[in-house]
Amino acid sequence: MSGFDIFAIAIALLIIFTLFAGVKTVPQGFDWTIERFGKFTRTLSPGLNLIIPYFDRVGRKVNMMEQVIEIPEQEVITKDNATVGVDGVAFFQVFDAAKASYEVANLQQAIVVLTMTNIRSVMGSMDLDKMLSHRDEINERLLRVVDAAVAPWGIKVNRIEIKDIAPPADLVEAMGRQMKAERVKRADILQAEGQRQSEILRAEGAKQSQILQAEGRREAAFRDAEARERAAEAEAKATEMVSEAIGRGDVAALNYFIADKYIKAFGQLAESPNQKVIMLPLEASSMLSSLAGIGEIAKATFGEQAAANQAARRAGSVPPTTPPRS
Amino acid sequence: MAEMFVTLGTWNWLIFGVLLMALELLAPGIFLFWLGLAAFLVGMLSFIITPGWQLQMLLFAVFAAAAVPIWRRVAQQKPGANPNPFLNKRTDALIGRVFTLDRPIVDGAGIVRVDDTIWRVSGPDVPAGTKVKIVQADGASLTVDVA
Numbered sequence: 001m002s003g004f005d006i007f008a009i010a011i012a013l014l015i016i017f018t019l020f021a022g023v024k025t026v027p028q029g030f031d032w033t034i035e036r037f038g039k040f041t042r043t044l045s046p047g048l049n050l051i052i053p054y055f056d057r058v059g060r061k062v063n064m065m066e067q068v069i070e071i072p073e074q075e076v077i078t079k080d081n082a083t084v085g086v087d088g089v090a091f092f093q094v095f096d097a098a099k100a101s102y103e104v105a106n107l108q109q110a111i112v113v114l115t116m117t118n119i120r121s122v123m124g125s126m127d128l129d130k131m132l133s134h135r136d137e138i139n140e141r142l143l144r145v146v147d148a149a150v151a152p153w154g155i156k157v158n159r160i161e162i163k164d165i166a167p168p169a170d171l172v173e174a175m176g177r178q179m180k181a182e183r184v185k186r187a188d189i190l191q192a193e194g195q196r197q198s199e200i201l202r203a204e205g206a207k208q209s210q211i212l213q214a215e216g217r218r219e220a221a222f223r224d225a226e227a228r229e230r231a232a233e234a235e236a237k238a239t240e241m242v243s244e245a246i247g248r249g250d251v252a253a254l255n256y257f258i259a260d261k262y263i264k265a266f267g268q269l270a271e272s273p274n275q276k277v278i279m280l281p282l283e284a285s286s287m288l289s290s291l292a293g294i295g296e297i298a299k300a301t302f303g304e305q306a307a308a309n310q311a312a313r314r315a316g317s318v319p320p321t322t323p324p325r326s
Numbered sequence: 327m328a329e330m331f332v333t334l335g336t337w338n339w340l341i342f343g344v345l346l347m348a349l350e351l352l353a354p355g356i357f358l359f360w361l362g363l364a365a366f367l368v369g370m371l372s373f374i375i376t377p378g379w380q381l382q383m384l385l386f387a388v389f390a391a392a393a394v395p396i397w398r399r400v401a402q403q404k405p406g407a408n409p410n411p412f413l414n415k416r417t418d419a420l421i422g423r424v425f426t427l428d429r430p431i432v433d434g435a436g437i438v439r440v441d442d443t444i445w446r447v448s449g450p451d452v453p454a455g456t457k458v459k460i461v462q463a464d465g466a467s468l469t470v471d472v473a
Contacts, residue, residue: 008380015387016361023357023394029414046414048401050394064414095417095466143444144437151446156466158443 021053031097033059043097062097066158069108071115073164080127085166090115091159092150099154111150115160118145128167135162248309252299339369339382360397364389417463420445424473430454431470438470 025048026032032044034056041056051058073087092111094100104110122141123131131138142160150157167175246254346362368386412419425438430453438447438458449458449470462469 004380008383012383012387015391019357019361019390019394023397025357048398050398093416099465140444147444148446151466154465156445 018053022050024049024051024058029063029065031062031064031094033062033097033101035059040098040102060097060101062094062100064094064097066091066093069112071112071119071160071163073166074116074120076120076123078123078128078131079125082128082167082171084123084128084131084168085164086119086123086162087164088115088119088160088162090146090157090161092155092157094155096154099152104153107153107155110153111146111155111157114149115142115146118142118149119162123162128171132165132167135165138162254298336369336372336376339365339372339386343367343369360393361390364393417466417468420460420468421463422460424457424459425470427452427454427456427458431458436470438468 024032024044026044026046028046030046032049033040034042034044034051035058036056040059044051044058068089068091071088071090073085075083076086077083090111094107100107119142122138122145126134126138139160139162142162143157146160147157242257343362343364343366346358346365348362350359350362364386367389368382371385372382420440423440425440427436428439428444429437431447431449431451434448434451436447436449436452438445438460445468446466447458447460447468447470450472452458452472457473458470459473460468461471
């Protein structure tokens with residue numbers, strides 16, 4: 001093999017290897033840093049790139065996609081001295097490949113440690129109840145602090161989420177009991193309140209009914225009294241009418257009335273089913289005869305006056321003040 | 327190897343070229359296609375003029391080197407509008423959008439809430455609640471101006 005043969009092969013190989021060294025295809029989602037004699041010069045973006053072989057070389061191949069890293073579980077002591085296990089996740093993205101490559105030695109580890117210490121300081125300043133109920137606030141505070149801290153590394157933390165907060169088992173059990181007691185308390189109070197309400201309603205009903213009854217009675221009494229008044233009025237009027245009638249007419253009418261009433265009363269007595277023997281006072285018969293006598297006298301007295309009255313009415317003149325004696 | 331080239335003559339280059347192109351399909355992106363093309367070209371050329379194999383080898387190297395600028399031109403020609411120009415460039419996509427300041431900008435630095443995360447922004451000192459427009463994005467740092 002001649003020298004030219006070897007030279008030809010060597011040149012061909014050199015050019016091929018130089019091409020391999022100089023042509024760089026960067027895949028989407030990555031940025032490559034270029035170092036010239038070990039010093040960072042530029043960043044290659046995705047696509048076809050040419051570098052000068054022998055001078056330049058690819059330094060770091062940086063993932064520019066958003067990445068998630070697990071924050072391992074750690075013990076956090078809360079403000080009220082409960083020890084809880086906390087773990088989480090952090091999402092970050094590299095925006096400046098050069099800074100992420102050279103400003104920090106171990107990027108992922110740095111983020112993990114930074115987040116862990118911040119979790120401890122943020123959550124350590126809260127008591128357990130707040131910690132369990134304010135996850136959003138915790139996440140936000142963590143994000144604010146960590147994002148500001150990683151800024152010099154050319155990355156941005158988009159999100160930090162506390163995944164799990166695990167209080168010790170006995171504490172969980174106590175919390176369960178507390179919750180149960182709370183519910184039982186609420187149930188009891190509700191029941192008592194219901195009972196109170198129902199009893200009040202019942203009493204109110206009874207009161208109302210009594211009032212209504214009393215009102216009814218009052219009304220009835222009023223009406224009774226009115227009825228009695230009306231009856232008395234009617235009686236008075238009847239009496240008046242009778243006396244007027246007597247005044248105008250014959251005294252015999254009075255006698256007739258009294259005798260009629262008397263006999264009717266007797267009749268009722270006689271008809272009474274349990275009283276067949278009628279005891280009459282001895283004076284009754286004499287009273288009857290005296291009644292007849294009174295009738296005679298009254299007839300004699302009022303009869304003339306009545307005749308005179310009639311005569312006067314017939315004549316149209318005023319009757320004399322003293323009637324003539326018979 | 328040299329003897330093999332000599333005995334098989336020009337066909338070697340064509341076979342070599344096809345082989346390289348096939349390898350490119352198996353392991354894409356490592357320039358083998360262009361080497362294959364160069365080998366193919368040398369093979370075709372050696373049908374017309376028959377230089378010595380050493381010259382053929384040099385020709386191959388020259389063609390391979392020449393492939394680089396050609397490839398570059400091809401790569402720069404856009405086969406159509408990029409459907410997603412902001413891929414992996416999240417901040418560039420924010421330029422022109424208007425947000426309400428979460429906290430006041432003090433000493434040129436403030437915080438804006440964007441898509442359920444927070445972004446640190448720099449700009450003129452304005453109170454919280456001001457509407458600001460993102461005018462410039464450089465990596466993870468955004469510059470805002472009062473909208």
